[in-house]
Amino acid sequence: xxxxxxxxxxxxxxxxxxxxxxxxxxxxxxxxxxxxxxxxxxxxxxxxxxxxxxxxxxxxxxxxxxxxxxxxxxxxxxxxxxxxxxxxxxxxxxxxxxxxxxxxxxxxxxxxxxxxxxxxxxxxxxxxxxxxxxxxxxxxxxxxxxxxxxxxxxxxxxxxxxxxxxxxxxxxxxxxxxxxxxxxxxxxxxxxxxxxxxxxxxxxxxxxxxxxxxxxxxxxxxxxxxxxxxxxxxxxxxxxxxxxxxxxx
Amino acid sequence: xxxxxxxxxxxxxxxxxxxxxxxxxxxxxxxxxxxxxxxxxxxxxxxxxxxxxxxxxxxxxxxxxxxxxxxxxxxxxxxxxxxxxxxxxxxxxxxxxxxxxxxxxxxxxxxxxxxxxxxxxxxxxxxxxxxxxxxxxxxxxxxxxxxxxxxxxxxxxxxxxxxxxxxxxxxxxxxxxxxxxxxxxxxxxxxxxxxxxxxxxxxxxxxxxxxxxxxxxxxxxxxxxxxxxxxxxxxxxxxxxxxxxxxxxxxxxxxxxxxxxxxxxxxxxxxxxxxxxxxxxxxxxxxxxxxxxxxxxxxxxxxxxxxxxxxx
Numbered sequence: 052x053x054x055x056x057x058x059x060x061x062x063x064x065x066x067x068x069x070x071x072x073x074x075x076x077x078x079x080x081x082x083x084x085x086x087x088x089x090x091x092x093x094x095x096x097x098x099x100x101x102x103x104x105x106x107x108x109x110x111x112x113x114x115x116x117x118x119x120x121x122x123x124x125x126x127x128x129x130x131x132x133x134x135x136x137x138x139x140x141x142x143x144x145x146x147x148x149x150x151x152x153x154x155x156x157x158x159x160x161x162x163x164x165x166x167x168x169x170x171x172x173x174x175x176x177x178x179x180x181x182x183x184x185x186x187x188x189x190x191x192x193x194x195x196x197x198x199x200x201x202x203x204x205x206x207x208x209x210x211x212x213x214x215x216x217x218x219x220x221x222x223x224x225x226x227x228x229x230x231x232x233x234x235x236x237x238x239x240x241x242x243x244x245x246x247x248x249x250x251x252x253x254x255x256x257x258x259x260x261x262x263x264x265x266x267x268x269x270x271x272x273x274x275x276x277x278x279x280x281x282x283x284x285x286x287x288x289x290x291x292x293x294x295x296x297x298x299x300x
Numbered sequence: 301x302x303x304x305x306x307x308x309x310x311x312x313x314x315x316x317x318x319x320x321x322x323x324x325x326x327x328x329x330x331x332x333x334x335x336x337x338x339x340x341x342x343x344x345x346x347x348x349x350x351x352x353x354x355x356x357x358x359x360x361x362x363x364x365x366x367x368x369x370x371x372x373x374x375x376x377x378x379x380x381x382x383x384x385x386x387x388x389x390x391x392x393x394x395x396x397x398x399x400x401x402x403x404x405x406x407x408x409x410x411x412x413x414x415x416x417x418x419x420x421x422x423x424x425x426x427x428x429x430x431x432x433x434x435x436x437x438x439x440x441x442x443x444x445x446x447x448x449x450x451x452x453x454x455x456x457x458x459x460x461x462x463x464x465x466x467x468x469x470x471x472x473x474x475x476x477x478x479x480x481x482x483x484x485x486x487x488x489x490x491x492x493x494x495x496x497x498x499x500x501x502x503x504x505x506x507x508x509x510x511x512x513x514x515x516x517x518x519x520x521x522x523x524x525x526x527x528x529x530x531x532x533x534x535x536x537x538x539x540x541x542x543x544x545x546x547x548x549x550x551x552x553x554x555x556x557x558x559x560x561x562x563x564x565x566x567x568x569x570x571x572x573x574x575x576x577x578x579x580x581x582x583x584x585x586x587x588x589x590x591x592x593x594x595x596x597x598x599x600x601x602x603x604x605x606x607x608x609x610x611x612x
Binding site: 063065066068069072074076077080081083084087088091167171173174177180183184185186206207208209210216234237238241243 | 323326327330331333334337379380381382384385388389392395396399400401402404415418419422423447448451452455459480481482483485494497498500
């Protein structure tokens with residue numbers, strides 16, 4: 052009995068297997084992913100002490116001048132944040148003129164089942180017309196001889212004199228562990244066995260006084276991060292037991 | 301002389317090819333439906349960023365590639381492999397993992413490519429997959445990489461390209477040029493302007509499109525392995541040269557063409573010029589290598605000896 056080409060085409064087990072898998076994927080993969088997301092839902096870990104209560108005297112070598120973060124909660128997608136303008140007090144960083152410290156704390160809120168890291172300087176500063184000219188990483192000293200790795204981004208603005216040459220250093224803290232890269236932080240947040248999570252972005256900005264003096268700007272950033280991070284861990288960020296409690300809640 | 305059985309064989313072969321084509325078509329439609337959101341995201345991004353606009357040419361390029369290699373594909377056609385179904389399942393797993401954990405968005409696009417490889421394997425077998433690997437690579441170059449990743453990989457190349465572009469630009473009459481951050485500042489006719497002021501990765505862009513052009517040019521016909529290896533090695537300097545040509549053409553058009561600093565005309569024109577240069581460079585390589593190859597295989601003095609013998 053003669054069979055048509057279409058019938059011959061369909062009656063082949065490898066084709067049939069692929070077709071069945073693809074039909075199942077087309078129909079079921081999005082509902083399945085949603086179900087898996089629900090199953091892997093993260094739990095919130097509230098901050099221990101609000102960032103508004105951060106001790107202004109803790110940044111050695113710099114003096115608090117102004118809180119510039121009022122009213123930007125919608126922009127940064129969190130209520131827990133601080134954005135400060137600092138000036139150097141000693142003679143070491145006088146050429147830096149001004150520095151900015153920003154800390155943002157995120158944990159699961161509302162309906163979203165997982166946490167997403169919103170922005171990093173190399174993308175969001177670009178919206179202001181800045182251009183990335185250099186990317187790198189640096190070691191920030193911590194108490195007890197440890198160091199953490201932070202990323203720095205050097206940017207220039209072709210027309211804006213205030214942002215002509217700036218250096219932004221940032222580090223992510225996910226459940227007390229530090230990452231210098233957004234993707235690494237995302238990978239840590241995505242681990243399915245970590246159920247209660249928070250993350251924070253700690254960022255500081257300084258000016259590069261002259262093109263060949265990037266090291267001075269990096270040193271200023273290093274000093275600010277080295278002062279801010281231990282204080283955040285000791286006083287503000289949740290401890291291991293806080294995270295465990297949030298997981299069991 | 302035709303034997304009586306030949307027409308029957310030919311029609312049976314045509315029917316077999318048509319059957320494979322129908323299978324592949326059905327599976328491709330199913331796959332496109334399953335990955336409709338990913339396909340939409342690629343198209344939406346390509347519509348917004350000129351760096352990925354080669355995505356729109358990809359269906360035509362893919363069809364041309366298949367047409368150019370049709371004879372090889374016909375000869376290579378075998379029964380499909382069960383590993384094709386395994387690859388489709390693997391693609392599905394990658395997609396599920398990436399989506400439910402919201403880990404790396406790019407992995408969902410890679411999952412689609414893995415499924416596509418699985419389809420070729422399931423329908424046409426390993427030989428056809430080997431012939432179509434350049435096509436898979438071309439499709440891979442159409443999956444948009446994240447902004448941060450692109451920035452991280454290209455930042456040094458951007459800086460060096462801008463420095464290198466200054467060398468020919470300094471030769472332009474009446475123009476003074478210098479790098480200013482990741483742009484080029486030029487003064488001409490008493491005015492100072494910037495090139496690539498609002499451009500992302502002005503110093504190094506369009507390399508995926510140039511590589512697609514190169515892959516198509518090199519693999520659209522069968523070549524000896526040594527030529528393929530040589531052309532693959534040459535692709536890096538060729539792409540770098542095309543990038544320099546793009547910056548140079550942009551500068552010449554912006555300076556002498558009288559376009560404003562935010563005009564898209566120099567960008568679009570330089571984009572076209574660099575793609576033409578890419579095609580020309582790869583095509584020149586493809587033309588030159590067989591000639592060099594025949595010289596290597598049969599040295600020129602042998603030719604002369606033969607001519608001398610004939611004369612005698």
